[in-house]
Amino acid sequence: MSRMRVDQELCILCGQCVEACPFNGVEIRDDAVVFTESCRLCRVCVKACPVSAIWLEKSEPVSTVDKEQYKGVLVFAEQRQGSVQPVTYELIGKGLELAGKLGEQVCVYLAGSNLSSQAEDLLYYGVDRVYLYDHPLLERFRIEPYTSLMVELIDQIKPNIILMGATPVGRSLAPRVAARLRTGLTADCTLLDVKPNGDLVQTRPAFGGDVMAQIVTPRHRPQMATVRYKVMPAAERISNPHGEVVRCPVDERFLQSGIEILGFKPHEAASSITDAEVIVAAGRGIGKPEGLELLGELAGLLGGVVGVTRPLVEQGWADYTQQIGMSGRTVRPKLYIACGISGAIQHVAGMRGSEVIFAINTDPHAPIFDTAHYGLVGDLYEIVPALIEAIKKGGSFDAVFQAG
Ligand SMILES: Cc1cc2nc3c(=O)[nH]c(=O)nc-3n(C[C@H](O)[C@H](O)[C@H](O)COP(=O)(O)OP(=O)(O)OC[C@H]3O[C@@H](n4cnc5c(N)ncnc54)[C@H](O)[C@@H]3O)c2cc1C
Incomplete structure (x- = not known):
């Protein structure tokens, strides 16, 4: 295991490493610098040390598994009331890309009740095999059976990579599966790539979004990652599928659950910002909550919805479900109109995949202009009321905007 080392001879006990450490992972005890369990090996202390007395001693990872036994990508197909959730197609798209680089296959794990046609349909996205666990008691997501069956499947087919949606269901299932398999899991990945040796390179924001961390799981298999909806492009539908559906027997033992469901109430289908094709997004530049009504009028004319930056949620002006960004929703609309938004990295992380981005800002140096088309x-x-008026007079948005 890698660890921090100190040359106590060189160390002048100045305490700069203790001050610099963001995790309280360094202490001075009995006239010596010591690293505590809170140390994350981030090496901030190495840079802070004025006498170069601290370094990271790296050890080569030793693999405890035979990596050669693990091949291919397994995608968890999330279904709700029999409908396969759209994030599944995005995971398949990424799975096909990763498996293609290694010359391996993509399989899907689908559990539910009466899902034969959905399983057949998944083949039209280019996957090699859909493992279907079909049983009335699997109709709705229940954590114990879904976990046990998935672990059983993984034990049998030994995938190298497992992809799941960073949805409430995926976020609940993935850590349980990873814990049973004693393997690594990286949540909320924004980029995924694979090395020729099969190691998955998982990129996700870290340290509040200031750093994009690349995470690998070099010593364990399978490698597990969750990905948010709308972060990756979906697989294209094909006309000649080549894969097969494998109907798996459901072992009754795995259907046992300590959770008794007393009733089921479907969630009201709120108009979701994630699925909107047009988003008019409001930032702190609106200055007052009434600004949201103005932007709502523009959104209404364009058949879109209003999104917001985090400060507006913190002010209580908007609901959390409207927040776009790293700690909110990720969106990929056809049109994104950023109004009074500076373009902080944590916001841009949630909207940079939009097809066309328009930005309105009083500051010509606002970073949003680096992202906007x-x-x-x-x-x-001044600009939004003029746009509204011009659109009402029959102009299309882009013609009106570009004329402006
Ligand atoms: C861990 C973490 C997670 C975060 N997650 C998110 C997240 O998910 N989403 C998110 O949005 N933020 C997030 N943030 C906050 C983020 O860092 C920024 O603080 C935030 O995005 C800034 O919002 P803003 O652009 O609305 O405000 P500001 O940065 O204050 O920008 C306001 C902009 O409005 C312009 N302006 C002012 N008046 C006008 C006007 N009349 N007309 C036009 N332009 C005007 C200004 O020039 C300025 O550029 C997160 C931060 C952290 C630390």
Whole structure:
């Protein structure tokens, strides 16, 4: 295992490493610098040390598994009331890309009740095999059976990589499966790539979004990652599927559950910002909550919805479900209109996949203009009413915007 080392002869006990450590992982005890269990090996102390007395001693990872036994990608197909959730197609798209690089196969784990046609349909996204666990008691997501059956499948087919949606269901299932398999799991990946040796390179924001961390699981198999909805492009539907559906027997032992479901109440289908094709997004630049009504009018004219940055949620002006960004929703609309948004990395992380981005900001140096395809420097309270008026008169948005 890698660990931090100190040359106590060189060390002058200045305490700069203790001050610099963001995790309280360094202490001075009995006239010596010591690293505690909180140390994350981030090496901030190495840079802080004025006499170069600290270094990271790296040890080569020793693999405890025979990696050669693990091949291919397994995607968890999430279904709700018999409908396969769209994130599944995005995971299949990424799975096909990763498996293609290694010359391996993509399989799908689907559990539910009466899902034969959904399983057949998944073949049209280019996968090699859909493992179907079909049983009335699997109709709705129940954590114990879904975990046990997935672990049983993984034990049998030994996939190298497992992809799941970072949805409430995926976030609940993935850690349980990873714990049973005693393997690594990286949550909320924004990029995935694979090395020729099969190691999955999992990229995700870290340290509040200031750093994009690359995480690998070099000593364990399988490698597990969750990915948020709308972060990756979906697999294309094909006309000549080549794969097969494998109907798996459901062992009654695995259907046992300590959780008794007393009733079931479907969640009201709120108009989701994640699925909107047009988003008019409001930032702190709106200055007052009434600004949301103005942007709502523009969104209404364009058949879209209003999204917000985090400060507006913190102010209580908007609901959390409207927040776009690293700690909110990830969106990929056809049109994204950023109004009074500076373009902080944590916000951009959630909207940079939008097809066309327009930005309105009074500050010509606002970082949002680096992300936007089109920008207008000016006061949103002048520009947006003018846009609304022009659209009402029959102009299309882009014609009106570009004329502006
Ligand atoms: C761990 C962590 C997670 C985070 N997650 C998120 C997240 O998910 N989503 C998110 O949005 N943020 C998130 N943040 C916050 C993020 O860092 C920024 O603080 C936030 O995005 C800034 O929001 P803003 O652009 O609305 O405000 P500001 O940065 O204050 O920008 C306001 C902009 O409005 C412009 N402006 C002012 N008046 C006008 C006007 N009349 N007309 C036009 N333009 C005007 C200004 O020039 C300025 O550029 C997170 C932060 C952390 C630390």
